Amino acid sequence: METGGTCSTAHAADDIDILLFLKANVDEADVVNRMITTYCDASGQQVNLSKSSIFFSKGCGQTLKDGIKALMHVENESLTERYLGLPTGVGNSKNGVFKYLKDRVWKRIQGWMEQSLSAGGKEVLIKAVAQAIPTYSMGCFKLPRGLCQHINLLIRKFWWGWYYQWKAQN
DSSP: OEEEOOOSSSOOOOOEEOOOOOOSSHHHHHHHHHHHHHHHHHHOOEEOTTTOOBOOOTTOOHHHHHHHHHHHTOOOBOOOSEETTEESOOOSOHHHHTHHHHHHHHHHHHHHHTSOOOHHHHHHHIIIIITTTTHHHHHHSOOOHHHHHHHHHHHHHHHTTHHHHHHHHO
16 A cells, blocks of 8 residues: 655655555454554555555455455555566566566676676676676575576676687687
8 A cells, every 4th residue: 555645754745655465354454444544643644545556366256355445445456567676476487577687687798798898897797786686586585596596607607708709609
């Protein structure tokens, strides 16, 4: 749910994103409603229901969904593909979900391969950029071993000059 409003401090209207997880039943929804009301009363902020959305797992029936949405006064039922740069629906197929990390590392490395870099320059780029790309995702998810090995392989090939060996052969 997204809230907006002013605080008693000098800060102007700050938007705050909040993710709440609950079991899909009327009692849990009522607890969340009371919790949000308490927050609004204490902070002086109000929930913007037109920007709020709710997401249900696959096992929820339509009647239950409609009842919870009505109780919480939230009509928008959706979940974006990404939230704060991370995938929201990971599921069992983690390799496909985190493919963007491998693609981002490869895109950076491709740009560096065209430059004539010293060993020190390569080391700085690897440590400061290539190894930093998956760090945020690793703090939230356990990445698949195969993905980590593939990213490591890309970095090793860049370090040892794989591109130039391949270019000389072709």
